[in-house]
Amino acid sequence: MKVLVPVKRVIDYNVKVRVKADGSGVDLANVKMSMNPFDEIAIEEAIRLKEAGKAEEVIAVSIGVKQAQETLRTALAMGADRAILVVASDDVHQDIEPLAVAKILAAVVKEEQPGLVLCGKQAIDNDMNATGQMLSALLGWSQATFASEVGVEGDHAVVTREVDGGLQTIKVKMPTIISVDLRLNEPRYASLPNIMKAKKKPLDEKTAADYGVDVTPRLSVVKTTEPAARAAGIKVGSVDELVSKLKEAGLV
Amino acid sequence: MQYGLTEEQEMIVSTVRSFVENEIYPHEDLVERTGEVPAEIAAEIKRKTIDLGFYACNFPESVGCAGLSHLEFALVERELGRGSMALNHFFGRPQNILMACQGEQIERYLMPAVRGDRMDALAMTEPGAGSDVRGMKCSARRDGGDWVVNGTKHFISGAEHADFVIVFVATGEDDTPKGPKKRITCFLVDRGHPGFTIRDGYKSVSHRGYKNMILEFDDCRLPDAQVLGEVDGGFEVMNTWLYATRITVATMCVGRARRVFDYALDYAATREQFGQKIGKFQGVSFQIADMITEIDAADLLTLAAADRLDKGLPANREIASAKLYASEMLARVTDAAIQVHGGMGLMDDYPLERFWRDARVERIWDGTSEIQRHIISRDLLRALGA
Numbered sequence: 252m253k254v255l256v257p258v259k260r261v262i263d264y265n266v267k268v269r270v271k272a273d274g275s276g277v278d279l280a281n282v283k284m285s286m287n288p289f290d291e292i293a294i295e296e297a298i299r300l301k302e303a304g305k306a307e308e309v310i311a312v313s314i315g316v317k318q319a320q321e322t323l324r325t326a327l328a329m330g331a332d333r334a335i336l337v338v339a340s341d342d343v344h345q346d347i348e349p350l351a352v353a354k355i356l357a358a359v360v361k362e363e364q365p366g367l368v369l370c371g372k373q374a375i376d377n378d379m380n381a382t383g384q385m386l387s388a389l390l391g392w393s394q395a396t397f398a399s400e401v402g403v404e405g406d407h408a409v410v411t412r413e414v415d416g417g418l419q420t421i422k423v424k425m426p427t428i429i430s431v432d433l434r435l436n437e438p439r440y441a442s443l444p445n446i447m448k449a450k451k452k453p454l455d456e457k458t459a460a461d462y463g464v465d466v467t468p469r470l471s472v473v474k475t476t477e478p479a480a481r482a483a484g485i486k487v488g489s490v491d492e493l494v495s496k497l498k499e500a501g502l503v
Numbered sequence: 504m505q506y507g508l509t510e511e512q513e514m515i516v517s518t519v520r521s522f523v524e525n526e527i528y529p530h531e532d533l534v535e536r537t538g539e540v541p542a543e544i545a546a547e548i549k550r551k552t553i554d555l556g557f558y559a560c561n562f563p564e565s566v567g568c569a570g571l572s573h574l575e576f577a578l579v580e581r582e583l584g585r586g587s588m589a590l591n592h593f594f595g596r597p598q599n600i601l602m603a604c605q606g607e608q609i610e611r612y613l614m615p616a617v618r619g620d621r622m623d624a625l626a627m628t629e630p631g632a633g634s635d636v637r638g639m640k641c642s643a644r645r646d647g648g649d650w651v652v653n654g655t656k657h658f659i660s661g662a663e664h665a666d667f668v669i670v671f672v673a674t675g676e677d678d679t680p681k682g683p684k685k686r687i688t689c690f691l692v693d694r695g696h697p698g699f700t701i702r703d704g705y706k707s708v709s710h711r712g713y714k715n716m717i718l719e720f721d722d723c724r725l726p727d728a729q730v731l732g733e734v735d736g737g738f739e740v741m742n743t744w745l746y747a748t749r750i751t752v753a754t755m756c757v758g759r760a761r762r763v764f765d766y767a768l769d770y771a772a773t774r775e776q777f778g779q780k781i782g783k784f785q786g787v788s789f790q791i792a793d794m795i796t797e798i799d800a801a802d803l804l805t806l807a808a809a810d811r812l813d814k815g816l817p818a819n820r821e822i823a824s825a826k827l828y829a830s831e832m833l834a835r836v837t838d839a840a841i842q843v844h845g846g847m848g849l850m851d852d853y854p855l856e857r858f859w860r861d862a863r864v865e866r867i868w869d870g871t872s873e874i875q876r877h878i879i880s881r882d883l884l885r886a887l888g889a
Contacts, residue, residue: 285517324510325517440522443556443569446514 252366252403254297254306256331257356258290258313260322261376274474279343286322288438289371291329293431295438296401297369298330305403306367308332312359314339314352320454327449328441334452335359339459339466346377351459351466353385358462360390365426367408372397372430383430393423396430512575519557519582522594526551527586534589534712535857545664548593549619558595559617562602566617573747573812577754577805584758588861589712592661598625598669600689600744603732612667612691624665625745626656626718634874637685641720642673648727650674652690652698652720658868662701662716667693670718671737687737690729698723709864711857747812749822752869753805753829756862760798760829760836763858767791767840781843790839798836801829820882827875830865837862 262268262277263285269278286294300306311326312335313319323334337355339347360368373380387394399418400411403425412419413432423429441449459466487493497503508516530544552558561576562568571579583591597616601623604613615621632638641654652672662668674688692699704715732740771782771791781787808821837859841848848855866872 321510321513325514328514328518440518440555441514442554443515443518443560445556446511446518447569449514450511 252306253308253310253363254300255356255360255363255365255368256290256293256297256309256311256326257352257368257370257382258294258311258319258322258326259287259371259374259376260284260313260315260319261287261374264288264375270475270477274476276344276472276475284318284321286325287371287374287376289373289375289431289433291371291438292433292435293369293371294326294329294331295436296431297367298439299436300367300401300403301330310335310363310365312337312356314347314355314459316340316343318343320456323454324449325441327452327454328446329439330445332452334454335457336454337457337459337462339464345468347459347466348468348470349379349381349385350469351464352382353389354464355459355462355466356382356386357389358464360386367403367426368392368428369401370428370430372432380430383428387428390428393425393427394430395421395423395427397432398429399432399434401429401431401435508578512578515571515575516578516582518555519579520585522551522555522557523582523586523591527590527594530590531587531854534587538706538711538714540589540593540712544590545593548590549595552594553619558619559597561596561599562617566602566613568617573750573809574806577750577809580751581754581758581802581805584755585762587712588710588755589714592664592713595619595622597623598744599747600625600669600731600740603689603740603744604691607728608691608731615666621666622661622664624659624662624668624716626659626662626668626670628658629655630657634871636671637687639671639673639685639687641670643688643690643725646724650688650690650725650727650729652692652723652725654720656718657704658715659701659704659718660713660715662718663703663714665694665701667691668701668718669731670720671741672720674735674737686735687741688734689731689737689740690725691731692720692723692725692729696723696725707864709861746819747809747822749826749869749875750805750809750812752865753801753808753822753825756829756833756865757798757802757805759858759861760794760801760833763833763837763840763855764791764794764798766853766855767794767843770844787843790843794836794839797832801825801832804828820879823870823875823878823882826870827872827879830862831872833862833865 261284263283266282271278294311297306297309301309309331310333311323311331313323314337317338320336323336327334368386370383383396384394395408395410395412397413398410399413402409406425407422408425408427408429409420409422410429412421487496526548534540556569560569560571560579564570583594601613601616616623627636629639629641631640641656643650643652656670670690670692671687672690673685675686676683677686694701698721700719702717702719704717707715768791771787772780774781782791805825808818808825811818811821841855841859844853844855847853
């Protein structure tokens with residue numbers, strides 16, 4: 252079985268994001284970019300499936316600007332077998348919207364025939380949480396979102412999902428799309444031998460046009476603003492102090 | 504001029520940095536408070552380093568290691584420099600000098616060291632022989648076919664964890680026109696060997712938990728099989744294999760300075776006085792500007808020196824410049840970072856006072872700033888007959 256893992260290049264989660272002065276988006280100049288952390292978890296899970304003998308090949312795919320090649324090399328250094336880069340824009344500020352990404356992925360799936368697509372539940376830049384679900388609709392495949400545990404057994408997968416009320420375990424028919432949540436696993440570091448091997452692994456470069464997908468944005472960003480600033484908290488030494496502070500603030 | 508890192512090198516940097524942030528930083532307070540690295544933490548760091556293929560990555564592929572270039576190894580150590588030296592000792596980097604092992608020494612010392620089965624320590628300094636290496640009193644005399652070693656070494660880093668030490672000892676004296684000159688031989692000595700003791704050294708203000716040990720040799724009898732390199736060939740092995748070690752100090756200073764800088768930058772951007780961020784005051788912002796300029800300069804100087812080694816070019820002066828500049832830069836940067844923080848900078852709620860203390864030794868060990876200036880100036884002036 253092949254496992255396809257879409258990975259997105261996003262602002263590193265450690266970076267303090269700044270909104271551009273004109274409110275048109277966030278500042279990307281000189282900002283460190285990394286693999287979306289949820290996608291890292293998906294790559295890790297795919298590699299574990301391969302190590303457990305449940306998958307033969309792990310293919311990472313990224314859709315975006317040419318620089319996403321670095322993100323794919325990281326996936327290869329973690330242990331993915333090969334990578335596909337689909338260049339869909341040459342403007343780092345253009346976000347390829349979930350529907351366009353899902354359409355390209357659907358085309359890649361038709362070409363590669365994976366038994367499983369493992370994706371991050373969302374990208375930490377726009378928090379759309381839509382691509383996996385859209386891909387499922389386009390392909391007519393089953394889907395299991397927010398996975399915190401994944402088991403592949405023959406022609407179906409058993410997935411534990413993190414839902415509002417707690418955990419829900421479902422069984423889905425393969426081929427399927429699983430979107431992964433934070434607690435599924437802890438991604439490994441790229442080992443030194445794998446870093447050195449990454450360059451030698453195949454990385455195919457395609458364009459959105461190769462798949463006949465129009466990536467023109469359908470959404471327009473009206474305004475981007477910083478979240479409202481919160482006043483710093485204080486530490487209280489005792490319950491009495493807590494009560495008196497709450498009274499002072501007129502909260503009790 | 505080729506400039507910039509390859510994708511592999513970027514990934515090496517990012518892996519080691521994540522490792523230091525996730526596996527080293529969380530234990531630093533404990534080591535700082537107790538002055539000890541708990542054995543289980545040491546073992547865990549070592550195991551993870553071996554699993555990641557980074558253990559002994561300064562050693563070549565011929566002995567089963569990664570064979571990183573000098574530049575790549577400098578990048579690894581730069582990132583390690585961000586973290587505690589006591590802890591990152593277990594991100595093992597055995598002494599390159601072990602490549603001088605011959606015959607059965609290879610299986611007894613070199614291979615176990617690069618596999619992480621046995622740890623080493625290097626012993627040169629003595630109470631009466633610091634910068635003046637040839638002034639060493641620790642000596643060995645011939646007795647039958649063996650050597651009998653007597654004397655003391657001190658400031659020996661890592662010896663508390665060492666299964667064996669690589670020690671430089673005087674094995675005779677030559678008369679030269681400039682007066683008597685000691686002949687030096689390098690020996691491999693196992694922990695627990697009769698006549699050899701390792702004991703606690705001094706309490707240092709820098710790098711708590713990264714101990715300096717005292718080695719005592721009392722009629723310690725060693726066969727010729729324990730000689731690393733040739734008898735009386737100590738300076739040859741030293742010059743061949745220890746040439747590059749000063750890059751370690753330089754590059755670790757750069758890594759630590761960047762960590763310190765991040766604290767100062769963040770504080771300047773968030774702390775408010777007189778109704779505005781203190782970073783808006785030139786008194787603070789210009790310090791920030793000077794800090795990053797000096798850090799970048801030291802970084803480039805160090806990587807350029809490492810690159811010269813990779814290209815097989817003479818690098819003695821360049822390495823000395825990097826060690827001198829980076830260690831003195833770290834002193835200025837840690838001092839300025841505390842100034843930006845004001846009084847809080849001196850409190851142990853922040854790690855800045857630790858970085859400030861730790862910075863002090865960098866200008867002293869592995870050749871003081873004065874020795875580096877001597878190397879640099881002699882390199883330039885000797886050629887002109889001055």
